[in-house]
Each structure stands twice: as structure tokens, then as C-alpha cells.
Amino acid sequence: MPRDGTENLKPFSQRTKSEQREIASKGGKASGVARRKKAELKKALNVVLTSQVHQPKLATLLEEMGFENSYEMAIVFSMANKATQGDVRAAEWISKLMDNEKDDLDRKEQRERIKSLKLDNKERAEANKITDAPINIIDEWAGEVEGATDDL
Structure with a gap:
């Protein structure tokens, strides 16, 4: 059973295109202000x-x-001082701060590795490109073999 005041709400999908556009516009403007x-x-x-x-x-x-x-x-010094005195929250804050930096660097490194692998794969694909041209190796080899078997 809906709470009071929610009976008159309309789902977004049941609104007209112009209403949807207007609501989206208001949301975009509010998002910009908040940012x-x-x-x-x-x-x-x-x-x-x-x-x-x-x-x-x-x-x-x-x-x-x-x-x-x-x-x-001063804040970093104070938090480090509290952590050494046994304040667990201060120690967690320091750990989180240090891990965040490491995580950001790890993510950057991972993105670079992925880019490098994609480039390597693209280069390999171009180097090993399969063409539609027929392979005539057997025809050339058969011509050489024809004269060789006459002596037997």
C-alpha cells in the first residue's frame, strides 16, 4: 500500500516526450549546480x-x-600521533589514505597495460591478416616433382 502523497506519482515511462525532456533538463541543470x-x-x-x-x-x-x-x-601529523597512541580510527584513516593512492596508481597502470595489450593484439592481427588470395604453393611444387619421377 503506497504511502500518503505517492498515489499521484506517474512513472517516467508513462510521461510524454516533452515532459521527459523537461524533467531531464531540470535534472541536468541541478546536477551542474551541485557539481x-x-x-x-x-x-x-x-x-x-x-x-x-x-x-x-x-x-x-x-x-x-x-x-x-x-x-x-598539521592534520596528517595529528592523525599519525593519534594512531601511534592507539586510536584505531586514525590508523584506519591513514591506511585508507595510503591505499587510495596505491589503488589510483594501480588503476592507471592497469589501464596502460590494457591499452598496450590491445595495441599488441591489433598489430598481431594486421601481421597475420588472412587474405582471400589462393595459395599456389602446391602447383609450383607439382611442376618440380613431375620431372623427378620419370627416372624411377
């Missing part, structure tokens, strides 16, 4: 993470250890 908003948020976060730490104690500690004075490094 732009996400990109802007990512840029803003990048600006904040790459900016200098304003907490003197933390900034000094990072510089003394030879790290860059940025919030990005």
Missing part, C-alpha cells in the same frame, strides 16, 4: 589546508620536525 558547488567547496578547502597554521605552538612543532607549516601537514 559547481562541490568544486568550489573543494577549492576553498584546498586554500584552507595549504594556508599556514596560526597556532604558534603547533607551527613551531611542525617546523622543528622539518614539516611544512600548513594545516594539511
Whole structure:
């Protein structure tokens, strides 16, 4: 039994082409707005993470250890510190971050291998191309053999 308010819903397949087009257009526009908003948020976060730490104690500690004075490094340092103190979630975060990088590189390498294999297969196919021309090897060989059997 449908919940209240869902009785008047029409399946997409039962709508006219113009209604489908209008709905798809609205969805595309909303998707673009959401993508732009996400990109802007990512840029803003990048600006904040790459900016200098304003907490003197933390900034000094990072510089003394030879790290860059940025919030990005402060977060990594803090999470590593928590992981060494037994915080499992911090250790999982570090592991996930490291695995993600490896996975991306593995995927890139795999794509390159696939491209290379496809190219090799294409070259082999061109080199071993079967033609429709008849093979006349037997005819040439038969001509040589005809005179050889007369002496027997």
C-alpha cells in the first residue's frame, strides 16, 4: 500500500516526450549546480589546508620536525600521533589514505597495460591478416616433382 502523497506519482515511462525532456533538463541543470558547488567547496578547502597554521605552538612543532607549516601537514601529523597512541580510527584513516593512492596508481597502470595489450593484439592481427588470395604453393611444387619421377 503506497504511502500518503505517492498515489499521484506517474512513472517516467508513462510521461510524454516533452515532459521527459523537461524533467531531464531540470535534472541536468541541478546536477551542474551541485557539481559547481562541490568544486568550489573543494577549492576553498584546498586554500584552507595549504594556508599556514596560526597556532604558534603547533607551527613551531611542525617546523622543528622539518614539516611544512600548513594545516594539511598539521592534520596528517595529528592523525599519525593519534594512531601511534592507539586510536584505531586514525590508523584506519591513514591506511585508507595510503591505499587510495596505491589503488589510483594501480588503476592507471592497469589501464596502460590494457591499452598496450590491445595495441599488441591489433598489430598481431594486421601481421597475420588472412587474405582471400589462393595459395599456389602446391602447383609450383607439382611442376618440380613431375620431372623427378620419370627416372624411377
